[in-house]
Amino acid sequence: MTTVSASPGAGLSAMKVVHAVCSHDCPDSCGVLVTVDELTGRAVKVQGDPSHPVTRGFLCGKVAKYLDRVYSPDRLLHPMRRRKGVAKGPLPQGREADAFEQISWDQALDEVAERLKKITAEFGPESVLPYSYAGTIGQLGYGSMDRRFFHRLGASQLARTICAEAGGTALKRVYGVKLGTVPQDFVHAGLVIAWGANIHGNNVHLWPFIEEARRKGARLVVIDPYRTRTAALADEHLAINPGTDAALALGLMHVILSMGLEDREYVDACTMGFEELRAHALRPEYSPENVATATGIDAGTIVRLARAYAAAGRSATQNTGHGSNVGGPAAIRLNYGIQRSENGGTAARAVCMLPLLTGAWKYKGGGLLLSTSGSFPFNEKALQMPELMMASPLGRAARVVNMSQLGQALTTLGDHESDGPRVKALFVYNSNPGAVAPNQNAVLNGLRREDLFTVVHEQFFTDTTDYADILLPAPTFLEVKDVQGAYGHLFAQVNNRAIAPLGEARSNVAMFGELGRRVGFEEACFDDREDEMIDQALETEHPWLTGITRERLEREGHIPLQMPVDAKGEVLPFSTAEWFRTPSGRGQLVPVPVFAAPTESRAHASKGAYPLEFLPRKADNYMNSTFANIPLHQRMEARTAGVLEMHATDAAARKIVTGDEVEVFNGRGSITLRALVNAQVSAGVVAARLDWNKLGSDLSGNGANVNALTSETLTDIGGGATFYSTLVEVRKGHDGIR
Ligand SMILES: Nc1nc2c(c(=O)[nH]1)N[C@H]1C(S)=C(S)[C@@H](COP(=O)(O)OP(=O)(O)OC[C@H]3O[C@@H](n4cnc5c(=O)[nH]c(N)nc54)[C@H](O)[C@@H]3O)O[C@H]1N2
C-alpha cells in the first residue's frame, strides 16, 4: 500500500493507491491500482498497473468501470434465509429479496452448521456436495479454507472440470506441465495462429503484443467457426467446422511430413514417438483433400498454412530485433475453445504437437501458449489439506462428483447403491451453476428439490440464489486479500485489500473458517487467516518461487517467476529437453491423435437427430455469467442480447428473416430468441451467447438460457464439459404458434 498523494488543502481528502489483482477467470490477471479516499474508505478509481509488463496500464472494458459492480445497488450485503412457504424457483430480477428474510451471520452459520450436521449424520457426509469454480482465481479464494472444511467434513469431492480439464490434461500429456510461450514474446513472432482463441474478447492483454508484431509484418490467422472480433481483425479467418480441429492439425502434419519440413534435429533431441506419428499422419485420410471435407477449409489453404507454419522462424531475417518480423517464428495461441467438444482433448493434444515437429520452441516468440498456470507452484497441499479427509467421519477419500454433470448429480445420483448417497446438501460459492452448467433443465430440476438444502455464498442475486435456502454475502476482490498466479503470464502478485467489505460480506476464507468452528472442528488450521495462508502458499522448495515472499509482494505488487533461462538469459520453454515433465522426459507424440467426429455433429455418421451445430458462446463484455446484470455491460453487449445468429442459407430454408422470433430446440430443451441473419457463422452453424436466465432473453418466457440446449456428455480426456458439441433445430415462432 502506498500513499501517493495527501491533498494539502483544508477539508480535502487524502487518497491512497492500493495494488490489487483482478481475480476474474481471465488469463490476464491484471495488476490493478485502486485509488481509495482514506476519509470515506471508498474506492474512487481503478486503473491498470502501468508498471506491470503485461497489464501495461490498461484494463479491459469489463473491469475498467469496476466500481459500478462493487457499489452496485443490487449487491447482496446481508445473510438471508428463504421465507417459510416460498417455493424454490426463478424470481424476477430486482424482487428477489422479497423471498428472503434478513438474518444475522450468527443465525446463518448456526443454521448451516446444524443442517449439515444433521444431514451428514442421517445420510453420510458424502451427501454434502460443494460446488465452486472460478468466481475468483485468487489462490485463497479459489480453493483453500473451503477445501479444508469439506475435506474435514467428509463431503463429496468436486471434480472441477467445467472449463479447462480436457485441454489442460492434453497439454500435460504432451509436455508434462502447463506452460507455454511467454506472452510478451509474441512481439517477435512472424506468424500467429489464434486457434479456438478469441484473443481480442477473452485475453485482450495479449493483443498489443500481436499488433506490434503485425506492424512489423507478422500475419495473424484465426481458426474459429465464429467470426469473432479477433477473426474480423485478422489477416485470415478460417471458419472451421466445430469439433474438427484434430483433423486440421493432422492435415497440417501430413503436409509438413510429406514435404520433409519437420526439424529433425529438434525432433530427435526433444520428442518421442516421431516415427509412429509420421506413419499415422501420412495416411491418406489426413490428406489435404480429405481434411478439407471434414473441416470445411479448402485443401489449398491447408497446404499453404502448413508450409508457412513450417517455414516460420527458419529464414535469415528472423529475430533481427528492431527490423522486420517477416520470416519470424510461429506462435500458436491455442485457447480452450477447441476442447469444449466431445473429442476436444484429442484435438488439443494434436495441436500441441505441431511446434514439436517444426521446432518452433527454439525461437524467441515461437511455440504455443495454452496456459501458464503450471508455472506457479504454490503449495496447494498446505492450503487445502487433503489429509483432513482421513480425520473426517468417513476416514477415507470421499467420492468424486463431476461438476460438468451437476444435473445428474442432483437428480439421479444415488439411484444405484454403488453411487453412494443422494446429494442432500449443496454448497455453492464462486459459481453460478443455474446459468453456466450444461443441461440446464436437469440442473434446475435438481435445484428445485425441496429436500435439497442449498447454501449460496454470492455477491448478487443470481440464477442460482433463486434456489437457495440460505444466502451468504461475498466480497469483491477489492474487499479481500489474496495471492494470485495467472494462466496467461508469469508474474506472481498480491491482491491487497483496498476497501473494507461492503455490508456484512465475508471472504471465502473467513466464512469457511468460522463455519468449521460452528460445526465443531477443533483443528487449529480453521483459525488461519489471509496472511498466514499466503505465507503457506509461498512456502515451497520449488525454484521458480525462490525469493518470492509475502513481504516482497506487498512491497512490489508483482514479481516475475524465477524461470530457467538459457545462455542469453532468455526464458524459452521447451527449447531444450530439460523443460519437459512427461514420464519420458520428452515431448510425447504418442499415442497418436486420431480424428473422430463428435457424435453430436453434422460430420458424425449417424448425422444426429438435429441438423444445426450450435455455439453457445461467451460474451465479449461479460465474464461467463458475471457482469450480465450490470447495466453498463448490458449496453456494451446489446448487439447480441437475446439473438440467434444464423447464416442466410439456413434462414432461407426455414423462411426466417432477421428480427423473427425463432425457437432453438433439441431433445434437452428449448429457448426462443430473435434471429439475426449475418455472416458471423457458416451455413450449418448457429450461435447465441450466455446470459442470465432471469434477464428475459428467452422470449418464450420460460426463462432459459443457451445451456438449456447443452449436454452433460463429457470430453474424451479430462471429463470436461462439451458446450460446443451441441446439435439443434431452429423454427420460426415458438411452440409452433407462428
Ligand atoms: N470477455 C470475456 N473474457 C473471458 C471470458 C468471458 O466469458 N468473456 N471467459 C473466461 C474464461 S472462463 C475462459 S475459460 C477463457 C476462455 O477463452 P477462450 O478459450 O478463448 O474461450 P471460448 O470463447 O470458449 O472459445 C474461443 C473460441 O473458440 C471457438 N470455438 C468453438 N468451437 C470450436 C471448435 O470446435 N474449433 C475451434 N477452432 N474453435 C472453436 C469459439 O467460437 C470461440 O470464439 O476466457 C476468459 N475470458
Ligand SMILES: Nc1nc2c(c(=O)[nH]1)N[C@H]1C(S)=C(S)[C@@H](COP(=O)(O)OP(=O)(O)OC[C@H]3O[C@@H](n4cnc5c(=O)[nH]c(N)nc54)[C@H](O)[C@@H]3O)O[C@H]1N2
Ligand atoms: N454455454 C456456455 N456455458 C459455459 C461456458 C460457455 O462458454 N458457454 N463457459 C464455461 C466456463 S469456461 C466456465 S469457467 C464456467 C464459469 O462458470 P462460473 O465459475 O460459475 O462463472 P461465473 O458465471 O463468472 O460466476 C461466478 C460467480 O462467483 C461469484 N463470486 C465472485 N467472487 C466471489 C467470491 O470471492 N466468493 C464467492 N462466494 N463468490 C464469488 C460471482 O458473483 C459470480 O456470480 O462456465 C461454463 N459455462
Ligand code: SF4
Ligand atoms: S477481466 Fe481480464 S483483462 Fe479484464 S481486468 Fe480482469 S484480468 Fe484484466
Ligand SMILES: [Mo]
Ligand atoms: Mo473457463
